[in-house]
Amino acid sequence: MKNRFLSPCLFLGLFLNLFLSLFLAGSTFARDAEPSNQDLHSKPSNDPNDPNSLTDTNSPTDTNSPTDTNTTDLLTDLLLVDENPAAQPVAYTFKSTRVINTHSIENVAAGVLDFRIMHRFGAINGGWYELWGLDQASMRMSLDYGITPRLMVGGGRSNVGKSYDGFVKYKIIRQREGGRGAKPISLSYVAGTILSAQRWADPERKNYFSSRLSYYHQLLLAKKISADLSLQVTPTLLHRNLVSGPEIPNTLMAIGTGGRIKVGPRVSLNADYIWVPKAEVLGTRNSLSLGVDIETGGHVFQLHLTNSRGLNEAQFIADTRGNWNDGSIYFGFNLSRVFTVREPR
Secondary structure, three states, X not given: OHHHHHHHHHHHHHHHHHHHHXXXXXXXXXXXXXXXXXXXXXXXXOOXXXXXXXXXXXXXXXXXXXXXXXXXHHHHHHHHOOXXXXXXEOOOOOOOOEOOOOEOOOOOOEOEEXXXXXXXXXXXXXXXXXXXXXXXXXXXXXXXXXXXXXXXXXXXXXXHHHEEEEEEEEEEEXXXXXXXXXXXXXXXXXXXXXXXXXXXXXXXXXXXXXXXXXXXXXXXXXXXXXXXXXXXXXXXXXXXOOOOOOOOOOEEEEEEEEEEEEEEOOEEEEEEEEEOOOHHHHOOOOEEEEEEEEEEOOEEEEEEEEOOOOOOHHHHHHOOOOOHHHOOOEEEEEEEEEEEOOOOO
């Protein structure tokens, strides 16, 4: 068993090493501590109601630039100092709108379109005959769009289950620190619908369109603890109209957790885990995914290993079958490219 698992792990290690070497050789990494990604976040504005505002509009500024300094000028400057400035919003809790599988607290900026490909190969314990899973592929393509700085919508199609999905994400609270109106966490709400277009297993019986539908609701609670560490908790309610038997519940509760550890100017280690209390009843496992995020301007690459083959919430929450212990895990990547459709006002 150890030898069976060791071979695919060595293969994937060499594959990742080659991929990263080629990628990093052609990439220019920023020297700043946290590079700016204007495509993901809106440009700073002076609107105090804009969650992306990075300026304190309550602090008056002196538009005159005196050439000399005197006692009156110094006294005026002292009087103009705001002893309790407005708190500043915390940016870049995550670098993408997905941790790995699950939604992250981030939104795409208003007027920005995010084209995303989620790609997953077969199980690595398939051995040499299946090239450790590289012979198979699951894929989801999606488009996400920022309507306002707080509201985004998205939809995609996956070849797993011939499924279509759509969602709405709204940012309720954005974490702010350092002054008046500070908020310790960020909070968003996500609601989504999933449609399975797969052919009916028994077309002779009476089948209902509603049986193809599943729904989910999520609260995303996240905190950027430091410049290098972010954590998120995601309580989730999932409802599937059609299940495989009377002993399987239609409605499931789940709790997702996610995290990001920054290890370089544009590189981070990410993880997400989804705990489903009724996983034993379903005959499934909890989803665990580990990955690396690499950001280069308008692109975000996410390389990961996961025990979930499915690519939407109904699949990786309620139908994860892979087992990390026996190598039935999947190597994959997420690729995101953003386009500015409408310039912010």
